Amino acid sequence: MKKFFVYAAAMLAMAVCGCQEKEIADVAVQSEEITLDVSVPVSEMTRMTDVGDETALTGIQAFVFRKDGSLDAWASSAGNALSLQCTAGERDVAVLANSPEIKDITTFSALRSKVSLLSANSVGSLVMSGTVSVTLSSSSSVTVPVSRKAARVSIERIVTDFALEQYRNAEFKVTGIYLVNVAGDAPYFGTGQPAVWYNRMENAGELPALLSSGNLSVPVTGQVPYEVPHHFYCYPNPTVEDASETTWSPRKTRLVVEAELDGVTYYYPMTMPVIESNHLYTVTELKITKPGSSSPDIPVVKEDASFVIEVEDWDEGYSGSFEI
Numbered sequence: 154m155k156k157f158f159v160y161a162a163a164m165l166a167m168a169v170c171g172c173q174e175k176e177i178a179d180v181a182v183q184s185e186e187i188t189l190d191v192s193v194p195v196s197e198m199t200r201m202t203d204v205g206d207e208t209a210l211t212g213i214q215a216f217v218f219r220k221d222g223s224l225d226a227w228a229s230s231a232g233n234a235l236s237l238q239c240t241a242g243e244r245d246v247a248v249l250a251n252s253p254e255i256k257d258i259t260t261f262s263a264l265r266s267k268v269s270l271l272s273a274n275s276v277g278s279l280v281m282s283g284t285v286s287v288t289l290s291s292s293s294s295v296t297v298p299v300s301r302k303a304a305r306v307s308i309e310r311i312v313t314d315f316a317l318e319q320y321r322n323a324e325f326k327v328t329g330i331y332l333v334n335v336a337g338d339a340p341y342f343g344t345g346q347p348a349v350w351y352n353r354m355e356n357a358g359e360l361p362a363l364l365s366s367g368n369l370s371v372p373v374t375g376q377v378p379y380e381v382p383h384h385f386y387c388y389p390n391p392t393v394e395d396a397s398e399t400t401w402s403p404r405k406t407r408l409v410v411e412a413e414l415d416g417v418t419y420y421y422p423m424t425m426p427v428i429e430s431n432h433l434y435t436v437t438e439l440k441i442t443k444p445g446s447s448s449p450d451i452p453v454v455k456e457d458a459s460f461v462i463e464v465e466d467w468d469e470g471y472s473g474s475f476e477i
Contacts (some may be wrong), residue, residue: 189226190294191215193233193248193283205300207467211248211278215297217289218245218261229254241289250281252330264341269302269339270349271388276362279303279386282341301467302339303386306332308436312378316442320414323442326372329411330383331356331365333422334404334447336390339430339440344389346403352449353401355411361473363387371439389413390428397451403422409449410439414449419445422452423460431467440459 193213210233217226217239226239233250244388245261258264267330278428279404283299308330316322334358337349351359363386373379387406396404421441425434445459 160192163335166357167442171383186240188236188291188292189217189239189246191234191246191297193250193297193299199426201234205370207279207305207457207460209277209279210281214249214252214254214280216247216258216261216264218247218264219311220244222261224261231323239289241291242290243259243286243291243314245284245286246295247284247342248282248299251278252280252282252341258384264403265343267341268338268345268348269388271278271303271335271342271351271363272360273308274303274363274386276386280341284342289389300428302341302386304428304430304432304434305384305386305467306406306425306428307382307384308408308439309382309412310378310380310438311410311441312375312438313373314375320444321375323415324372324412325412327369327410327412328418329356329366329409330406330408331409331411331449332387333409334390334406335360336365336388336428344391347388347390350401351402354399354404354448356449383437387428388428390425390438392462394426395424404450407450407452408434408447411449412445413443417444418468420447420449420451420453422449423447424452425461425462426464433463433467435465437463437464 193210212231213233213235214229215237216224216234218327219225220243225244226237228235228237244373247264255267280302281299285295285296285297285410287295311327333352335351335355336347337351338347339345352364367385371379383468390406392403392405393414396402406425408425412419421439423436438446439458439460445457446453
């Protein structure tokens with residue numbers, strides 16, 4: 154009996170020793186400094202190549218987090234790739250592209266709580282983000298695909314087909330195209346409720362490079378449509394139930410065509426569906442059949458104009474038309 158206990162104790166000692174050796178080995182691996190090469194691809198668009206470079210990377214930041222969420226390493230680069238010193242082991246690698254530098258976080262949860270502003274975007278420099286989970290060892294490299302925080306809203310064609318003969322010979326010209334009720338902030342990772350809004354219920358001239366065509370004066374007829382595509386960039390708008398009160402409350406984003414018919418200003422607002430990051434919302438045709446709305450925030454009815462909004466992922470999907 155004594156022999157059994159001695160033998161068992163010896164086995165236990167060996168097991169403990171083995172565990173300690175494994176833990177020591179694991180710690181050694183975890184503390185081993187390695188060089189990590191990070192590359193950041195951006196998926197190419199399959200349509201609408203007449204816009205600026207929406208895949209351009211003007212700068213990237215890479216964050217490496219340990220399994221417990223603590224920051225292990227950080228680096229930035231002006232290109233689409235970088236190298237940084239970190240430790241081996243299971244890691245989460247997060248990348249921000251075309252974003253202001255973030256240096257005040259030490260945990261993954263803190264980075265996830267950070268909010269991106271639409272105002273940080275510009276044509277040819279759209280904010281992007283992405284993450285991957287990897288197990289790093291010596292001489293590791295990792296590819297972190299990124300996607301845009303913004304969505305793009307486009308209109309490709311405007312044509313008239315007035316139902317009343319009195320309007321068929323009247324002068325109709327497009328004087329502007331823009332977005333209203335635009336969400337202006339969103340988490341870098343995940344989704345959230347916007348706290349910042351631009352062009353609330355009207356064209357306030359905010360972020361014109363992203364949200365407006367500027368002043369136009371383009372005659373349009375049934376025989377001579379306006380076929381210059383216009384593209385605008387906004388942040389996700391999760392609003393499901395629309396609002397119509399004259400006092401502000403969160404509501405759906407609208408693409409508005411402002412026009413003059415015989416010298417009188419009318420609006421043709423097209424209400425967007427729920428807007429998601431990295432999606433395209435395309436009006437392939439707006440067909441105008443009657444005078445429009447008195448406000449850029451009062452949607453037109455089908456009897457006034459017709460259109461179809463086509464929604465697609467930034468690299469694959471479909472697009473569609475409107476008759477108003």
